[in-house]
Amino acid sequence: MTESWANQHLSGEPISGADLHLELHGLAPGPGPRAGLRAGLMDALREAVRTGRLVPGTRLPSSRSLAADLGIARNTVADAYAELVAEGWLTAQRGSGTRVAARAEPRRPAPAPPRTRTTRRRPTYSLLPGSPDLAGFxxxxxxxxxxxxxxxxxxxxxxxxxxxxxxxxxxxxxxxxxxxxxxxxxxxxxxxxxxxxxxxxxxxxxxxxxxxxxxxxxxxxxxxxxxxxxxxxxxxxxxxxxxxxxxxxxxxxxxxxxxxxxxxxxxxxxxxxxxxxxxxxxxxxxxxxxxxxxxxxxxxxxxxxxxxxxxxxxxxxxxxxxxxxxxxxxxxxxxxxxxxxxxxxxxxxxxxxxxxxxxxxxxxxxxxxxxxxxxxYDRHVRSMRLRYRRRRDQLVSALAERAPDVRVTGIAAGLHAVVELPPGTERPVVEAAAWQGLAVEGMTRFRHPSAGPSPAGSGGTAAPGASDALVVGYATPPDSAWAGALDALCRVLP
The missing domain is CATH 3.40.640.10 (Type I PLP-dependent aspartate aminotransferase-like (Major domain))
Structure with a gap:
């Protein structure tokens, strides 16, 4: 006999507990039907824990609920729970029900790090454009x-x-x-x-x-x-x-x-x-x-x-x-x-x-x-507009003090600014930022494949940042990370 999903019964009795999928493959040997059912239930629970389907801390259905779902006596489930508690598979505490015990997981060897002299740091800070300050939601x-x-x-x-x-x-x-x-x-x-x-x-x-x-x-x-x-x-x-x-x-x-x-x-x-x-x-x-x-x-x-x-x-x-x-x-x-x-x-x-x-x-x-x-919505937009304006002002002030040779443009609106760089420095700056744990995009990333590096308009007006530049998303970091992200940016600028 194989029991599949133990669905909530429709007998009119109160419904309680969570659904629990158990595979009861036949009746285990025993002196009577109850012993066989109990042993089969215990085997099914052990297998569910062994295979990881029931993870440590999972709360099991009450004995009354599981017995009703499986169509067996409540005492059979209670006895199975009690024996598995004694064996260390389960724990039972008044008020918190019966749960899967915390069992030691087999240790697996950690993968060996790549054989390189230095390992690039994962980004600690992000100044990528295109995202608001999610902490302000x-x-x-x-x-x-x-x-x-x-x-x-x-x-x-x-x-x-x-x-x-x-x-x-x-x-x-x-x-x-x-x-x-x-x-x-x-x-x-x-x-x-x-x-x-x-x-x-x-x-x-x-x-x-x-x-x-x-x-x-x-x-x-x-x-x-x-x-x-x-x-x-x-x-x-x-x-x-x-x-x-x-x-x-x-x-x-x-x-x-x-x-x-x-x-x-x-x-x-x-x-x-x-x-x-x-x-x-x-x-x-x-x-x-x-x-x-x-x-x-x-x-x-x-x-x-x-x-x-x-x-x-x-x-x-x-x-x-x-x-x-x-x-x-x-x-x-x-x-x-x-x-x-x-x-x-x-x-x-x-x-x-x-x-x-x-x-x-x-x-x-x-x-x-x-x-x-x-x-x-209006109140939220006004509040975030003030927050982003302060961020923009802090960015401009920090760059004027610590990187006076760069020019900041595109700052009249939005959630990002363009930091113009000396010719030939965009890629080295982006790579240096990555090594320092800072995620930032260069202007080249957004250029159309057929576009020239520095388009000129009427009267020779070039697009700000259309040559070497960073596109700095100053809205992205939460307040707790803003100072660190700003400091990391200033460190990598020429």
């Missing part, structure tokens, strides 16, 4: 919003829901984006997605199906964005970047380009805002060619020198797709982002999203909707 306020959202959620909210996302979140976002970012955002135009990369993947699929062959990207940016667009079947020519942002006047040079991906509020990673003339040129190009602008507003709320630059989408909502995300303002682990689409794209993007059945958690959507509607 507003746990208490988020929990309060989650409780309110859960208590007021309609029953149908626990179904799969529609592909566009919960109407509560789309409505809250429409109000917030119009007020804070200057976006024309009707709830019917908004589609919720699982991160900005997911949104970009959907847009790439839709554009390719529409016959678009090439989607221009800025000459400095994230390679994962370029790669997923290439996987969608699109060519990704580089649009040069200089001190005024992307050179949008050159979009017309490639007749196959039907769309462009840009970061106009805060170019990533050089840190420049797109010049007003170039914003207008981009919209003029889109209107003249029936093209589309994909606006990645990844950290638009965090402007330090003045009010945040308004979204490009406000200039022409039918020619611009606005991409926003909670990854920088709250945390990337939430996997919540949104697209504000031209009317003609809503149905196509929604259909593409439904085809891959990739829907963000309903409860997370409802929580974010409540978080925004209650004003907690």
């Amino acid at each position: 507003p746990r208490a306020q988020w929990l309060a919003a989650a409780r309110r959202a859960l208590m007021t959620a309609p029953y149908e909210a626990f179904e799969l829901g529609e592909a566009r996302g919960r109407v509560e979140l789309r409505t809250a976002l429409a109000d917030y984006l119009a007020r804070a970012r200057g976006v024309y955002a009707d709830p019917g135009r908004i589609v919720i997605c699982s991160g900005a990369v997911h949104g970009l993947m959907l847009l790439g699929t839709v554009l390719r199906a529409r016959g678009v062959r090439a989607l221009a990207v800025e000459s400095y940016g994230l390679d994962m964005h370029r790669n997923l667009l290439v996987r969608a079947g699109l060519r990704t020519p580089a649009l040069p970047v200089d001190g005024h942002g992307a050179r949008t006047g050159e979009l017309a040079d490639d007749p196959e380009v039907g769309a462009v991906l840009m970061t106009p509020a805060h170019q990533f990673p050089t840190g420049m805002a797109l010049h007003p003339d170039r914003r207008a040129a981009a919209v003029d190009w889109a209107r003249a060619t029936d093209g589309l602008i994909l606006e990645d507003d990844y950290d638009g709320e965090f402007r330090f020198d003045r009010q945040p630059v308004g979204a490009l989408q406000g200039l022409d909502p039918e020619r611009v797709v606005y991409l926003g995300t909670a990854s920088k303002s709250l945390a990337p682990g939430l996997r919540l982002a949104w697209m504000v689409l031209p009317d003609e794209l809503v149905g196509e993007v929604t259909a593409a999203k439904g085809a891959v059945d990739w829907v963000s958690s309903t409860l997370d959507q409802l929580t974010l909707a409540e978080f925004i509607a209650s004003g907690a």
Whole structure:
């Protein structure tokens, strides 16, 4: 006889304890059926402990619960537990139940270290760009919003829901984006997605199906964005970047380009805002060619020198797709982002999203909707803006004192700065940082394969940091590690 999962019984008796999977292979020899069952149960428990399925400290079901699950007498289970306690397999204490005893694990020889003269240290500090200070996540306020959202959620909210996302979140976002970012955002135009990369993947699929062959990207940016667009079947020519942002006047040079991906509020990673003339040129190009602008507003709320630059989408909502995300303002682990689409794209993007059945958690959507509607989101953004501005000021001050030969640019907004280096020193500095336990990225890491090392714009305005430079994410370390990360950075700079 083989017993599989001991499921909760349906006899009407109180259900207690945890499920426990045991393999009882036949009846062990004994003077009677009870002795045979007890020995079989003991063997099954020993085997579960030996193989590691029951780890030390695991609490076992009560004798009453396990007996009911297995269909045997409670005394049989109690006797088996008692004998295994005596043998040292289990422990039993009043108030804490019966648990698997802490047994000595066999020692395994540690792997020999590689035979090298020196071993590179694992990163102790991280100044990698792209991540907020996760220690600043507003746990208490988020929990309060989650409780309110859960208590007021309609029953149908626990179904799969529609592909566009919960109407509560789309409505809250429409109000917030119009007020804070200057976006024309009707709830019917908004589609919720699982991160900005997911949104970009959907847009790439839709554009390719529409016959678009090439989607221009800025000459400095994230390679994962370029790669997923290439996987969608699109060519990704580089649009040069200089001190005024992307050179949008050159979009017309490639007749196959039907769309462009840009970061106009805060170019990533050089840190420049797109010049007003170039914003207008981009919209003029889109209107003249029936093209589309994909606006990645990844950290638009965090402007330090003045009010945040308004979204490009406000200039022409039918020619611009606005991409926003909670990854920088709250945390990337939430996997919540949104697209504000031209009317003609809503149905196509929604259909593409439904085809891959990739829907963000309903409860997370409802929580974010409540978080925004209650004003907690605005308060959190203002608080983090002050925190990041202090970090930026501390970075600039420390570099001015300890590395006066380097120049810091791209500091008007965002969560990172560009530290310009003497020619030929970027790679040695990045390697020296790694040896010192500091993770940091060089500007070269973000350069488009076809882009030159130091593009020049109108009037010879070079992109800040477009040659040798570090892209320093000053938001990444928690407060406890910030001073150490800053000190490690200053030590490796020339």
